[in-house]
Amino acid sequence: MAIRKLGPSNAPDAVIEKLKNAIKDEIRRPENQASPPGAPKVFKEESGFPPYYHYYVIWDGFDGIDPEDRSKAIYQAIKEECGQEEALKTTVAMGLTRQEAPAVGLSAAD
Numbered sequence: 001m002a003i004r005k006l007g008p009s010n011a012p013d014a015v016i017e018k019l020k021n022a023i024k025d026e027i028r029r030p031e032n033q034a035s036p037p038g039a040p041k042v043f044k045e046e047s048g049f050p051p052y053y054h055y056y057v058i059w060d061g062f063d064g065i066d067p068e069d070r071s072k073a074i075y076q077a078i079k080e081e082c083g084q085e086e087a088l089k090t091t092v093a094m095g096l097t098r099q100e101a102p103a104v105g106l107s108a109a110d
Contacts, residue, residue, distance in 0.1 A: 009068065009072060015069070056101075
């Protein structure tokens, strides 16, 4: 099989925990309440294969964090805040900085 395995997380658990908690805070924030300055922006997109979703988080707090660790923090935040069922429906959990977001067609202003 020509599938390559990725190595373990590079970020310390405390870093993943901090990222996860900031994302959870944003998920919990009521829609009618403004985001605090510098908070992550969380986007949920239908995957095209119901009932599965893509989650994108745009946040400069990801600067210097490996993509695998970003995804781990997002997935854990979804699981803890939205439940196991929602986490299992998540096919993409991608974290991007504001500078990286336009490369995948996203903007923090969306």
